Amino acid sequence: MPIIRADSLVKEFRRPKRVPGRFGAVRTLLTRQYTVTRAVDGVGFDIDAGELVGYLGPNGAGKSTTIKMLTGILVPTSGAVEVSGVVPWRDRERNARHIGVVFGQRSGLWWDLPLIDSLHLAATLYDVRPADLRAHLARFTDLLGLDEFLTTPVRQLSLGQRMRGDLAAAMLHRPDVLYLDEPTIGLDVVARDRIRAFVADLNRAAGTTVVLTTHDLDDVEALCRRIILIDHGRVLYDGDVATLKARHAPHRELVVHLAEPGPVEIADAEPVAATDGRVTLRFDPARVSSADLIGRVLARHRVTDLSIVEPDLERVVAGIYADRTA
Amino acid sequence: MRRYLALARMQARVVLAYRIDYLNGLIGLLLQVFLLAVVWRTVYGERDSVDGVPLATMLAYVTLASVQGWLFNPWVFTLIPDRVREGRVGIDLVRPVGFVSQVVAAQVGRTAATAPFALAALPFAVLLSGMAPPASPLAAVGYLVSLALGYAVTTVLSVVFGLMTFWTMEIGGIFIIYRMVAQFLSGALIPLWFMPGALRTVAQVLPFQAVTYTPTAIYLGRLDAGAAVLATGVQCGWVLVLALLARLVWSRALHRVVVQGG
Numbered sequence: 135m136p137i138i139r140a141d142s143l144v145k146e147f148r149r150p151k152r153v154p155g156r157f158g159a160v161r162t163l164l165t166r167q168y169t170v171t172r173a174v175d176g177v178g179f180d181i182d183a184g185e186l187v188g189y190l191g192p193n194g195a196g197k198s199t200t201i202k203m204l205t206g207i208l209v210p211t212s213g214a215v216e217v218s219g220v221v222p223w224r225d226r227e228r229n230a231r232h233i234g235v236v237f238g239q240r241s242g243l244w245w246d247l248p249l250i251d252s253l254h255l256a257a258t259l260y261d262v263r264p265a266d267l268r269a270h271l272a273r274f275t276d277l278l279g280l281d282e283f284l285t286t287p288v289r290q291l292s293l294g295q296r297m298r299g300d301l302a303a304a305m306l307h308r309p310d311v312l313y314l315d316e317p318t319i320g321l322d323v324v325a326r327d328r329i330r331a332f333v334a335d336l337n338r339a340a341g342t343t344v345v346l347t348t349h350d351l352d353d354v355e356a357l358c359r360r361i362i363l364i365d366h367g368r369v370l371y372d373g374d375v376a377t378l379k380a381r382h383a384p385h386r387e388l389v390v391h392l393a394e395p396g397p398v399e400i401a402d403a404e405p406v407a408a409t410d411g412r413v414t415l416r417f418d419p420a421r422v423s424s425a426d427l428i429g430r431v432l433a434r435h436r437v438t439d440l441s442i443v444e445p446d447l448e449r450v451v452a453g454i455y456a457d458r459t460a
Numbered sequence: 461m462r463r464y465l466a467l468a469r470m471q472a473r474v475v476l477a478y479r480i481d482y483l484n485g486l487i488g489l490l491l492q493v494f495l496l497a498v499v500w501r502t503v504y505g506e507r508d509s510v511d512g513v514p515l516a517t518m519l520a521y522v523t524l525a526s527v528q529g530w531l532f533n534p535w536v537f538t539l540i541p542d543r544v545r546e547g548r549v550g551i552d553l554v555r556p557v558g559f560v561s562q563v564v565a566a567q568v569g570r571t572a573a574t575a576p577f578a579l580a581a582l583p584f585a586v587l588l589s590g591m592a593p594p595a596s597p598l599a600a601v602g603y604l605v606s607l608a609l610g611y612a613v614t615t616v617l618s619v620v621f622g623l624m625t626f627w628t629m630e631i632g633g634i635f636i637i638y639r640m641v642a643q644f645l646s647g648a649l650i651p652l653w654f655m656p657g658a659l660r661t662v663a664q665v666l667p668f669q670a671v672t673y674t675p676t677a678i679y680l681g682r683l684d685a686g687a688a689v690l691a692t693g694v695q696c697g698w699v700l701v702l703a704l705l706a707r708l709v710w711s712r713a714l715h716r717v718v719v720q721g722g
């Protein structure tokens with residue numbers, strides 16, 4: 135039984151049509167014509183409890199709009215959405231009780247007050263029992279390293295600190311579902327790792343269902359088993375990361391450093407680059423295993439070093455988007 | 461209730477985090493009271509009363525109207541436009557408390573944080589203006605009741621107007637006009653009894669007079685017991701009607717939510 139169901143979700147935004155020419159601004163103000171943009175165009179998926187799903191796409195693909203419909207902020211133009219049996223936009227407050235939301239670009243914390251005040255407010259709003267609050271707070275403080283800035287006003291926190299504070303506030307009531315909308319945007323490596331570790335731990339230890347939108351594919355490779363790829367408001371791919379790579383980037387590369395530079399000719403492998411004795415061979419693991427291929431190379435050449443390059447998700451995804459726009 | 465109180469307390473803390481700003485406001489308020497007193501003294505000149513209104517009554521009226529106006533913080537008026545324009549409304553909508561309730565709780569929090577300053581200002585205001593005391597102990601009680609109702613009216617009004625932001629996005633211009641009209645018709649600048657007939661009728665059928673004029677007139681005994689009860693009844697009526705209107709507007713605004721800025 136899926137915890138999140140989205141079916142043919144559509145969201146259209148309407149804005150008045152700009153009238154060009156003389157007094158355009160005034161005429162725009164009076165015009166009755168609208169341009170309609172479809173930010174989300176028939177998106178559908180089911181997510182089971184305990185899944186950690188990466189929802190990705192380039193800027194303007196409709197990621198955030200989908201998340202805003204899942205969280206009940208936006209009312210879909212058409213289509214159906216249900217989270218734990220609740221229609222989020224129709225029953226916002228009930229929905230809010232069992233979800234946590236973090237927006238990377240926007241804080242849910244109280245800007246002018248110390249972080250701890252926001253955490254206490256969250257505890258009150260979600261009716262977290264004092265004993266639970268103490269326990270969760272101690273745990274989150276430990277995992278996210280909050281102790282050094284708990285009493286600092288939020289406006290004085292660094293982006294990474296603020297983000298960690300936001301995560302803690304969103305998780306204090308132990309929601310079943312956590313939505314993360316670009317949580318690592320603009321963060322340094324340390325803060326990013328900390329947040330990833332925290333999310334992975336929540337998912338593993340508490341079984342929290344996580345939906346993560348991002349265009350940082352490192353986040354996805356580090357955290358997600360399943361990804362949903364969208365562009366122009368439509369789902370391009372929905373499945374696991376390995377299958378996506380196998381389908382869209384079946385080739386791997388063997389990089390060989392030769393003791394004596396020269397041409398390399400091996401069956402089932404195509405040389406794609408060669409510089410100063412460093413030769414890159416592309417091969418299809420379905421036709422020849424890497425062990426076999428290495429054996430063949432070593433039988434014919436004196437080799438000082440070799441390595442196998444896996445396709446990275448980034449290149450796979452860039453390839454898919456490029457194919458689509460072409 | 462606990463949750464609304466917590467929200468109000470947060471907003472009060474925000475206000476108190478900027479104490480200096482409020483002290484500045486307080487000085488501005490006292491200056492305003494002082495200048496109004498000077499002006500009305502000059503207007504009255506040698507006369508003890510104009511149109512049957514003694515000077516002390518007039519001074520009490522303008523002083524109370526100023527202090528009340530400050531207490532009801534009309535310059536912030538509503539927190540909705542800012543939240544919509546900056547897209548923070550998205551965050552409000554994923555809290556387990558209704559959006560309108562959050563806005564109202566926040567406004568009450570602001571006023572609660574301001575109230576001690578207003579109370580502290582009152583003796584100085586009395587001193588500066590030479591205003592009249594309440595007409596009777598009963599009038600004083602009636603004033604407090606009516607003041608609370610006036611606050612309810614202005615709060616619900618601000619919600620209704622604030623929600624317009626969901627349609628217009630930018631509300632600054634409309635707002636300035638609205639505030640001018642509302643302030644005038646509430647009797648904050650000139651008491652209703654000095655307004656010419658037609659204007660007075662207009663003011664009387666609109667909700668704004670229930671904010672400033674009604675409590676102040678009760679304080680001064682300008683309304684006798686029967687009229688005072690009727691006037692507070694009218695205030696209750698406005699609270700009810702406006703609350704229903706706010707509910708209707710919100711149920712429509714809900715479908716128009718757009719979160720600006722990604």
